[in-house]
Amino acid sequence: MVRIRCSPYLDESGLESLILQLRRVEPSAPASAVWEVDLQPVRFMDPYGMIGLLEMGRYLRNKGYLPHLCLPARQEVVKYMDRMDFFKASSGIYQIVPPAFRPEERFQRSPRSDVLLEITSIQGCDDIHAIVEEVEERAESILRSNLNYDRTAIDLFVVALSEVCQNIPEHSQDIGFVAIQKYHFSRRLGKNVVKIAVMDLGIGIKQSLEERYAPHFKEAWSDFQAISLALFEGASRFSDPGRGHGLSEVRKLVQRWDGWISIRSGTARVILPPTWNAGARHQSDLSPFPGTLISIVLPEMEAFSQRGRVLAEDDTA
Numbered sequence: 001m002v003r004i005r006c007s008p009y010l011d012e013s014g015l016e017s018l019i020l021q022l023r024r025v026e027p028s029a030p031a032s033a034v035w036e037v038d039l040q041p042v043r044f045m046d047p048y049g050m051i052g053l054l055e056m057g058r059y060l061r062n063k064g065y066l067p068h069l070c071l072p073a074r075q076e077v078v079k080y081m082d083r084m085d086f087f088k089a090s091s092g093i094y095q096i097v098p099p100a101f102r103p104e105e106r107f108q109r110s111p112r113s114d115v116l117l118e119i120t121s122i123q124g125c126d127d128i129h130a131i132v133e134e135v136e137e138r139a140e141s142i143l144r145s146n147l148n149y150d151r152t153a154i155d156l157f158v159v160a161l162s163e164v165c166q167n168i169p170e171h172s173q174d175i176g177f178v179a180i181q182k183y184h185f186s187r188r189l190g191k192n193v194v195k196i197a198v199m200d201l202g203i204g205i206k207q208s209l210e211e212r213y214a215p216h217f218k219e220a221w222s223d224f225q226a227i228s229l230a231l232f233e234g235a236s237r238f239s240d241p242g243r244g245h246g247l248s249e250v251r252k253l254v255q256r257w258d259g260w261i262s263i264r265s266g267t268a269r270v271i272l273p274p275t276w277n278a279g280a281r282h283q284s285d286l287s288p289f290p291g292t293l294i295s296i297v298l299p300e301m302e303a304f305s306q307r308g309r310v311l312a313e314d315d316t317a
């Protein structure tokens with residue numbers, strides 16, 4: 001058995017640590033090996049970490065390995081995974097250890113929650129538009145209820161986010177996932193934030209744009225360059241007018257609202273930090289991982305009121 005172990009916080013940095021462990025161990029792993037991803041130390045998990053865990057399991061499956069998942073020791077983390085439909089999404093990806101998992105008590109579910117969007121699969125099927133419409137409606141409700149953005153701003157963002165989701169079956173040639181959660185950053189901001197994660201395990205931004213843009217950049221063509229083109233210039237693999245602006249429009253709105261956006265693809269990660277977390281830097285020498293991993297954090301526009309506070313992350317990320 002091959003074992004990799006998660007840090008106490010499964011967020012962007014925690015997932016990066018898992019990817020690094022995977023890449024270090026994989027060359028010596030026997031074919032068809034059982035890989036155990038050990039989550040026992042995990043105390044906090046956000047949508048990015050949770051979806052990244054699913055994509056890591058899919059990666060191992062695609063390589064012919066047998067991924068097992070050892071659940072967190074903390075029941076509240078396991079309950080949250082259940083509330084976000086992680087176990088539903090992980091069916092056919094991971095074998096759960098122990099297999100007879102049952103939360104001691106289940107979350108009271110609201111079918112139209114305004115604090116979260118459960119893990120939602122985005123795939124190129126006949127009902128892709130219905131799936132994207134559901135994501136649009138839930139995202140709009142979460143942003144309107146918790147961030148005090150005006151209707152026009154929310155509409156613009158939701159349309160751009162839906163295009164990013166539709167890009168998964170269209171550009172990445174893979175299925176993907178999206179999830180959203182409201183938190184309260186008490187020490188860092190003293191207000192609500194909404195975290196959004198969108199991921200796929202497809203061909204990645206560099207390969208998607210390669211045919212149109214690589215000849216121009218020649219030796220300078222890289223994952224970092226490709227991500228930058230998609231973010232700042234609305235680059236698309238298609239030449240049709242109006243195509244490829246989803247990520248670029250999301251970036252403009254996130255920066256206008258002093259939010260966070262990071263895009264990881266291949267070996268690079270482009271980070272556009274807000275004023276309240278300005279220490280983050282771009283990375284161009286990461287362990288390779290397929291697909292595109294997107295993280296967005298949107299802050300509340302006005303002072304936080306105690307209405308509807310849930311899942312206080314308390315700046316642990």
